[in-house]
Amino acid sequence: MNLEQAKTFAEQSFSNLDNLNKRWNLLHSKFLVRAIKELTPNKNIRKKIIPLAWVHDIGKIKSEENHAKLSLELLKDFKLDEIEKDCILNHGSSAKPRSEEGKIFRNGDGLSLFYPETIKFRLDVGIKEGKTPTEIKSEIEKFYHKYLGAYSDNPLAIKLLNKKYTNFHSNN
Secondary structure (H helix, E strand, C coil): CCHHHHHHHHHHHHCCCCHHHHHHHHHHHHHHHHHHHHHCCCHHHHHHHHHHHHHCCHHHHCCCCCHHHHHHHHCHHHCCCHHHHHHHHCCCCCCCCCCHHHHHHHHHHHHHHHCHHHHHHHHHHHHHCCCCHHHHHHHHHHHHHHHHHHCCCCHHHHHHHHHHHHHHHHHC
């Protein structure tokens, strides 16, 4: 799967979601790409896994539950290899990817939630849903601590997470 195929497939697939979920999934994908670039200088790994950033959550068009497995089903025509499958199946914070690429992808997935743009989106949506800024910030703090524990085996991921969280915390 190349980058153009992945982006096109994601944009078409997410267009079936309501506007809010469509915007979130595309934003999250964009910042997962950025996180992958921050997490590895290896251009071969980047080339392999960046396209997956656009399609890893595609299963959410059917269901939030088991969306990783649903994503693989929806991507079956792309004939993904074992590393690509590992990235998609194991991108959540509690997952245990087997490959180095899968570990980078998992770390990037969590890190993508802490960019200023993704946090702003979450704050805006939370406020529209009736949550207070304090409640939303508390949720973000819980995510931060969850990812600190989940990514303890990757010092660079922890460093980037701390930097992004510190920037968020000092600006809010």
